[in-house]
Amino acid sequence: MTPNITFLNLVHDELLEVETLIRAQAEGYHQDLQAALNHLLGSGGKRVRPAITLLISRILHAPHEKMINLAGSIELLHTATLVHDDLIDGSLLRRGIPTLNARWSPGATVLTGDFLFSAAAKLAADTDSIAVMKSFARTLSTIVNGEITQLFRSPCQLNREQYERQIYAKTGSLFELSSESAALISDTNCDVINAMRKYGYFIGIGFQIIDDILDFTGAQATLGKPVGNDLRQGIITLPAIIHLQDFAETPLVQEFVDRTCTPDDEQIALLVDQIRTSDSIHKAYLEAETYVKKGMEKLDLLPDCPERDALEELAQFIVRRDL
Amino acid sequence: MTPNITFLNLVHDELLEVETLIRAQAEGYHQDLQAALNHLLGSGGKRVRPAITLLISRILHAPHEKMINLAGSIELLHTATLVHDDLIDGSLLRRGIPTLNARWSPGATVLTGDFLFSAAAKLAADTDSIAVMKSFARTLSTIVNGEITQLFRSPCQLNREQYERQIYAKTGSLFELSSESAALISDTNCDVINAMRKYGYFIGIGFQIIDDILDFTGAQATLGKPVGNDLRQGIITLPAIIHLQDFAETPLVQEFVDRTCTPDDEQIALLVDQIRTSDSIHKAYLEAETYVKKGMEKLDLLPDCPERDALEELAQFIVRRDL
Numbered sequence: 001m002t003p004n005i006t007f008l009n010l011v012h013d014e015l016l017e018v019e020t021l022i023r024a025q026a027e028g029y030h031q032d033l034q035a036a037l038n039h040l041l042g043s044g045g046k047r048v049r050p051a052i053t054l055l056i057s058r059i060l061h062a063p064h065e066k067m068i069n070l071a072g073s074i075e076l077l078h079t080a081t082l083v084h085d086d087l088i089d090g091s092l093l094r095r096g097i098p099t100l101n102a103r104w105s106p107g108a109t110v111l112t113g114d115f116l117f118s119a120a121a122k123l124a125a126d127t128d129s130i131a132v133m134k135s136f137a138r139t140l141s142t143i144v145n146g147e148i149t150q151l152f153r154s155p156c157q158l159n160r161e162q163y164e165r166q167i168y169a170k171t172g173s174l175f176e177l178s179s180e181s182a183a184l185i186s187d188t189n190c191d192v193i194n195a196m197r198k199y200g201y202f203i204g205i206g207f208q209i210i211d212d213i214l215d216f217t218g219a220q221a222t223l224g225k226p227v228g229n230d231l232r233q234g235i236i237t238l239p240a241i242i243h244l245q246d247f248a249e250t251p252l253v254q255e256f257v258d259r260t261c262t263p264d265d266e267q268i269a270l271l272v273d274q275i276r277t278s279d280s281i282h283k284a285y286l287e288a289e290t291y292v293k294k295g296m297e298k299l300d301l302l303p304d305c306p307e308r309d310a311l312e313e314l315a316q317f318i319v320r321r322d323l
Numbered sequence: 324m325t326p327n328i329t330f331l332n333l334v335h336d337e338l339l340e341v342e343t344l345i346r347a348q349a350e351g352y353h354q355d356l357q358a359a360l361n362h363l364l365g366s367g368g369k370r371v372r373p374a375i376t377l378l379i380s381r382i383l384h385a386p387h388e389k390m391i392n393l394a395g396s397i398e399l400l401h402t403a404t405l406v407h408d409d410l411i412d413g414s415l416l417r418r419g420i421p422t423l424n425a426r427w428s429p430g431a432t433v434l435t436g437d438f439l440f441s442a443a444a445k446l447a448a449d450t451d452s453i454a455v456m457k458s459f460a461r462t463l464s465t466i467v468n469g470e471i472t473q474l475f476r477s478p479c480q481l482n483r484e485q486y487e488r489q490i491y492a493k494t495g496s497l498f499e500l501s502s503e504s505a506a507l508i509s510d511t512n513c514d515v516i517n518a519m520r521k522y523g524y525f526i527g528i529g530f531q532i533i534d535d536i537l538d539f540t541g542a543q544a545t546l547g548k549p550v551g552n553d554l555r556q557g558i559i560t561l562p563a564i565i566h567l568q569d570f571a572e573t574p575l576v577q578e579f580v581d582r583t584c585t586p587d588d589e590q591i592a593l594l595v596d597q598i599r600t601s602d603s604i605h606k607a608y609l610e611a612e613t614y615v616k617k618g619m620e621k622l623d624l625l626p627d628c629p630e631r632d633a634l635e636e637l638a639q640f641i642v643r644r645d646l
Contacts, residue, residue: 029468032475084437088430107411110433111471114407117440118463125456133448133456140441145352148434152355 007310007317008047011054014068018050021072025119036100036112040079045095048207049178050075051314055307056179056196060186066127070185073123073136074178080116081143081174083109088147131184135177142173150235160241167208168201175204195298199311202295207318209288212237216276218322228272232265238287240271243280285319292319330633330640331370334377337391341373344395348442359423359435363402368418371530372501373398374637379502379519382630383509389450393508396446396459397501403439404466404497406432411470454507458500465496473558483564490531491524498527518621522634525618530641532611535560539599541645551595555588561610563594566603608642615642 008015022041026034050071057067085091086099087109093099101109117140124136146169153162179200183193215230216239230237236244247253256271275281296315302308331338345364349357373394380390408414409422410432416422424432440463447459469492476485502523506516538553539562553560559567570576579594598604619638625631 029464030471030475033468033471081437084433088433105474106429107474108471110407110411110436111467111474113433114404114436114440115464115467115471117437118460118467121444121463122457122460125453125460128453130448130451130453130456133453134445137441137445137448140444141352141438144434144438144441145356148353148356148431148438151428151430151434152353 007055007313008051010307010310011051011058014054014058014071015047015050017068018047018054018071018075021068021123022076022119025072025076025122026115029115032108033112033115036104037116039103040083040100040116042097045075045078047075048314048318049078049174052175052178052200052311053182055311055314056182057186059302059305059307060183060188060192062182062186066129066185067182069123069126070132070181073120073127074174074181076116076120076123077136077140077177078174080113080120081140081147083113083116085147087113088151127181127185129181129185132181135181135184139173139177142169146170146173163236163238163241164205167205167212171208171211172201172204175200175207192301195301199295199298199315202291202298203315203318206288206292206295206315209238209284209291210319210321213239213281213284213288214322216272217281227276228268231272231275232268238284239275239280242283243271243275243278246280246283247274247278289319292316330378330636331374333629333633334374334381337377337381337394338370338373340391341370341377341394341398344391344446345399345442348395348399348445349438352438355431356435356438359427360439362426363406363423363439365420368398368401370398371637371641372401372497375498375501375523375526375634376505378630378634378637379505380509382625382628383506383511383515385505385509389452389508390505392446392449393455393504396443396450397497397504399439399443399446400459400463400500401497403436403443404463404470406436406439408470410436411474450504450508452504452508455504458504458507462496462500465492469493469496477557486559486561486564487528490528490535494531494534495524495527498523498530515624518624522618522621522638525614525621526638526641529611529615529618529638532561532607532614533642533644536562536604536607536611537645539595540604550599551591554595554598555591561607562598562603565606566594566598566601569603569606570597570601612642615639 053071092102180197183196376394410424415425503520506519
């Protein structure tokens with residue numbers, strides 16, 4: 001079961017403000033953009049990223065309006081990339097809710113994603129921080145570059161270094177933005193800015209490793225996609241990397257490695273099953289835990305306060321969640 | 324024949340710098356992004372928008388680096404919207420050169436557009452002007468909203484007011500950004516900023532009207548699409564609006580207006596022919612000329628200098644061009 005998410009309590013009111021702000025971004029624009037925003041916001045994200053931004057902003061006494069704009073910008077940027085992602089993957093469900101492209105034409109979906117980028121950029125500019133804008137733009141480049149790299153890579157070809165780059169692009173970079181930019185809109189020093197950036201980086205990497213583990217261990221109903229979906233699509237994540245290394249001598253793994261260019265459905269199903277029941281999952285979990293712990297250590301620079309406890313709790317939640 | 328474009332001469336060196344800067348944006352990212360950028364930049368735009376930015380920046384003594392970043396940002400934003408536009412329309416040619424989506428998968432095309440947005444946002448942030456960033460984000464919202472509106476509108480339903488909103492979203496807004504933001508990065512006053520914004524607005528509207536005229540009068544070879552393509556796709560532009568009004572009593576127009584929900588190919592072909600040979604084209608041309616003249620008047624606030632002459636010439640070019 002997913003543990004209670006108490007770290008959101010402290011910023012409950014701010015999160016509501018962020019949600020109202022996000023929904024207001026389509027006002028004055030085409031009514032279907034408003035409908036799309038409502039649908040996307042209703043599909044139940046946990047708002048982990050804006051919560052990071054808000055908690056750090058509160059600790060560092062960032063101006064209220066700027067921190068709301070910033071958190072809104074980050075959630076919109078995240079949503080925009082998901083919209084284009086789902087379109088490209090042809091995903092029809094996300095968190096059990098129909099994706100935008102399941103209901104809209106590809107053209108409308110592309111444009112809605114673009115609109116979300118523009119709204120995210122507007123809110124980022126509303127922080128009045130050039131440093132935030134630069135981080136925002138760099139993060140978007142990193143995310144998109146990661147997706148392009150994944151799109152053009154031959155299936156089943158991934159080593160550890162590529163995997164780390166990939167999960168940084170996919171998840172780490174946006175967590176990093178969520179935490180670093182909160183420090184950038186505050187009156188603080190470089191050490192704190194760097195520490196906050198690294199907090200986001202480490203827990204973001206941990207978050208993605210757990211996501212990749214859940215792809216093997218989660219129930220199909222909660223994932224909204226078949227178990228072992230990544231491997232079936234030729235995407236080798238940490239549990240598979242560990243498994244292929246640890247069991248390099250077994251016939252199944254040898255055959256799999258030899259046949260990377262022509263993956264065989266039955267063979268992949270067997271391998272998924274083997275990974276699910278091996279200790280490769282546990283080993284991957286320990287790696288995620290190490291990353292998250294490194295992230296938590298970066299909080300030492302902050303004053304002892306309920307918001308810091310919440311950031312610790314948030315980090316722990318990342319490795320304990322089951323969705 | 325397209326007249327000689329002498330207004331580019333003054334900023335020839337700066338335009339080369341802009342081009343180099345744009346191509347450098349994909350450095351360190353996936354090699355196919357570099358290839359895409361080279362392909363897109365090689366497809367022969369006239370760089371009218373960055374030329375506006377550079378000429379105004381020079382007159383107002385904007386810092387050199389900022390003006391190059393700004394012009395690069397605007398050209399990249401323009402290119403990004405074209406990439407997604409061509410994908411949505413399924414266009415295979417632009418200016419006679421294959422579009423990105425003619426060669427790449429839809430996914431890669433969406434992502435390349437996204438990358439161009441991120442690169443444009445980065446260069447906009449590199450101007451160190453929050454006002455530019457806000458205008459940049461607002462312009463992207465306007466462009467995308469215009470496209471969504473067009474996508475969801477019933478075919479053949481457009482009045483003059485909707486047309487004006489549409490061409491502002493499609494073209495006017497980006498011309499406005501090109502001129503206004505050059506003033507925003509300069510040390511100047513509100514009157515000049517407003518005048519520059521309006522210069523861009525008026526010549527942008529004029530530019531789009533001429534584009535819409537060329538859709539009727541241009542040669543298929545230079546357009547890269549059939550004559551009267553807009554009307555065939557149910558898009559009613561100014562020549563058609565004027566024609567439908569002036570010839571409201573003729574059987575062909577009456578039948579067309581009555582049958583807006585079920586357009587008939589043969590009927591549209593006849594109407595395209597009628598518009599091409601009527602004075603509706605000339606009337607639309609006069610309207611474009613009026614807009615462009617209004618734009619030129621906004622230059623009065625600027626000191627008399629070769630760059631101002633070039634901005635006048637650029638405005639005149641807009642109504643004289645045949646491509």
